[in-house]
Amino acid sequence: MSLAIHCQNIVKTYTTDGQQVVALNGVDLDIALGELMMLVGPSGCGKTTLISIIAGILNQDSGRCELFGEDFQSMSNKDQLRFRAVNIGFVFQAYNLLPSLNAAENVSVPLIINGMKRSVAERKAKDVLAQVGLGERTQSLPAQLSGGQQQRVAIARALVHSPRLIVCDEPTSALDHKSGHNVMELLKQVAVQHDRVLVIVTHDARIFSFADRIAEMDDGHIVKISNQTSHHLDR
Amino acid sequence: MAQVQVRTQWLPINGIVYTLDSDENIATQSRTTIHREPQTMNHIALKMLMGDKGKYLGIVMGLTFASLIMTQQPAIFVGLMARSYSFISDVGLPDIWVMDSKVQFIDDIKPLQETELYRVRGISGVEWAMPLYKGLLKVRLADGTFQTCNVIGLDDTTLVGGPAVMLEGTLADLRRSDAVIVDIDGARDKLGKPSPESGGKNIPLKIGDSLELNDHRATIVGIAKVTRTFQSQPVIYTTYSRAKSYAPRERRLLSFVLVKVKAGQDPQELIERIRATTGLAAYTQDGFKTLTYNYFMKNTGIPINFGITIALGFIVGTAIAGQTFYNFTLENLRQFGVLKAMGASNGSLLRMILLQAVLVGSIGYGLGVGLAALFGFAMRHTILAFKMPWQLLVFSGAGVGLICIIAALISILKVIRLEPAIVFKS
Structure with a gap:
């Protein structure tokens, strides 16, 4: 199985109120194509910092992080943006849909950033919305949709440009059990592919069963990596 | 990998290629090392701007207020300054005004000897030269009070320098005995007869009514429309000889000599010749207006008073519009962060903010100027x-533009410095 993400000895520190806080302290992590990896751990353990570095929206202080064999730090800013635009899809805890755009327009944004004409992009967006079960709500504004529906739109937006990495930050934490389960079912069904990798940051133990592997983090380290079955056994 | 048909605008970089058929439908997708330039995100920018109607209206209203105050107050200033030389504009026929060399503005009368008129007439290049009396005289009103008026004495024969617009009567009626023409604003207001009812409006003067000018009887033979003067005093036209009889006895009473330049004669050359021959000052109509305008600019507090109002309008407008626009950007920072995380460049976001600024600026400017005109x-x-020349519109447009640029720049700096990782903060 080929490697999608290779992180080696990643260190990241922040300065808060004049004090240095070590967010990541020598993190090593490899994730293979086709894998659904979950990052779990207590608040402040460095999960979000790690996915930000993996997704190229934050630079590490030291260490090496390669995504599909490319190192963000060796790219120009312009190439980083393009690489991100093409290869990465995001699903956020707070959905982060643009409130004044309807569902189809929201989903079409990554395609427009990637250079597709608006009319073509919206057509494509409607197809993907139909795949996530929102074919009838393409003209609805985010405020007119339930939390679960908004997260479906966010998933459609993350998938529409067929990225090779999908990064999800607490995708179910704002949803009730049933909606969260449905969202994970959907992700598993439409997002997991042999040539794509999903990294999900979560606190939500109810969805651990969807993971292929689970990396537990604490205090800026990965303390344990287990496959889904063994994690269940540990629990 | 199979060879795919790609369009020339696709650029090489890691990513996906969308192969489009003739109708721009996505025919196939495959991953390769080709990527196309981003499309403009104008519609996203406009929807973000107008999505929250309240905030959108707030920004527009701020800019409308700034535009209004930066147009209306200068328009009053320009109108007031134009009144300083309104009499020169109204006397349209002569090309050159000749006066004492110490005269600083139109109402700064330093009378000349009558002989100066004949000296000017004798200079080559002069088609004709006519005398003009201009002075402030007190008019006794029907209720016994006095009103200071601008009395203009026109050449008895030609009546050169008379009002261009006669509302009642004719200019030639000035040749009748004791005849005077009064301006409509003066006739209605300051020279009007007191109302029989207490607190009622004055009864406007009409043809046939009489005035008392320095113990001389004057009969109204016409009503004229003239541009209001700086001090908004009533204007009374009569003949030169009659004006001299109204005026207090002085050795010199000739205020100005009005000169028409012969065809083919360069006015500037003639001005130099008049100055050299007579030692008097001579100006073209525009030159005399400029002299008067400059005097008021330098020697009155009007420019600084209006300048302060305009500057305050600009500062308040900038504060309101800039702050509202900046707040709008701050509130949308997460949205910009999402776009940035998804690969939108700083250039794209900058264009979005500029478009938003240009749009609200244009609408605010249009509304402000429209309200000022109204x-x-x-x-x-x-x-x-009140006077609103095109130069003033350029000025206020530049002011509103500057406000928008300042507001947009502050917002743009915020967005450029924005860490896209903000999107992961709940």
Whole structure:
């Protein structure tokens, strides 16, 4: 199985109120194509910092992080943006849909950033919305949709440009059990592919069963990596 | 990998290629090392701007207020300054005004000897030269009070320098005994007869009514429309000889010599010749207006008073519009962060903010200028001075543009410095 993400000895520190806080302290992590990896751990353990570095929206202080064999730090800013635009899809805890755009327009944004004409992009967006079960709500504004529906739109937006990495930050934490389960079912069904990798940051133990592997983090380290079955056994 | 048909605008970089058929439908997708330039995100920018109607209206209203105050106050200033030389504009026929060399503005009368008129007439290049009396005289009103008026004495024969617009009567009626023409604003207001009812409006003067000028009887033979003067005093036209009889006895009473330049004669050359021959000052109509305008600019507090108002309008407008626009950007920072995380460049976001700024700026400017024009139109029959030349529109447009640029720049800096990782913060 080929490697999608290779992180080696990643260190990241922040300065808060004049004090240095070590967010990541020598993190090593490899994730293979086709894998659904979950990052779990207590608040402040460095999960979000790690996915930000993996997704190229934050630079590490030291260490090496390669995504599909490319190192963000060796790219120009312009190439980083393009690489991100093409290869990465995001699903956020707070959905982060643009409130004044309807569902189809929201989903079409990554395609427009990637250079597709608006009319073509919206057509494509409607197809993907139909795949996530929102074919009838393409003209609805985010405020007119339930939390679960908004997260479906966010998933459609993350998938529409067929990225090779999908990064999800607490995708179910704002949803009730049933909606969260449905969202994970959907992700598993439409997002997991042999040539794509999903990294999900979560606190939500109810969805651990969807993971292929689970990396537990604490205090800026990965303390344990287990496959889904063994994690269940540990629990 | 199979060879795919790609369009020339696709650029090489890691990513996906969308192969489009003739109708721009996505025919196939495959991953390769080709990527196309981003499309403009104008529609996203506009929807973000107008999505929250309240905030959108707030920004537009701030800019409308700034534009209004930066147009209306200067328009009053320009109108007031134009009144300083309104009499020169009204006397349209002569090309050159000749006067004492110490005269600083139109109402700064330093009378000349009558012989100066004949000296000017004798200079080559002069088609004709006519005398003009201009002085402030007191008129005794029917209720016994006095009103200071601008009395203009026109050449008895030609009546050169008379009002261009006669509302009642004719200019030639000035040749009748004791004849005077009064301006309509003066006839209605300051020279009007007291109302029989207490607190009622004055009864306008009409043809046939009499005035008392320095113990001389004057009969109104016409009503004229003239541009209001700086001090908004009534204007009374009569003949030169009659004006001299109204004026207090002085050795010199000739205020100005009005000169028409012969065809083919360069006015500037003639001015130099008049100055050299007579030692008097001579100006073209525009030159005399400039002299008067400059005097008021340098020697009155008007420019600084209006300057402060305009500057305050600019600062308040910038504060309101800039702050609202900046807040709008701050509130949308997460949205910009999402776009940035998804690969939108700083250039794209900058263009979005500029488009938003240009749009609200244009609408605010248009509304502000429209309201200022409406104000001027509504006040056209009042004493208020109001003039809105195209240069003023350029000025206020530049002011509003500057406000938008400042607001957009502050917002752009915020967005450029924005860490896209903000999107992961709940």
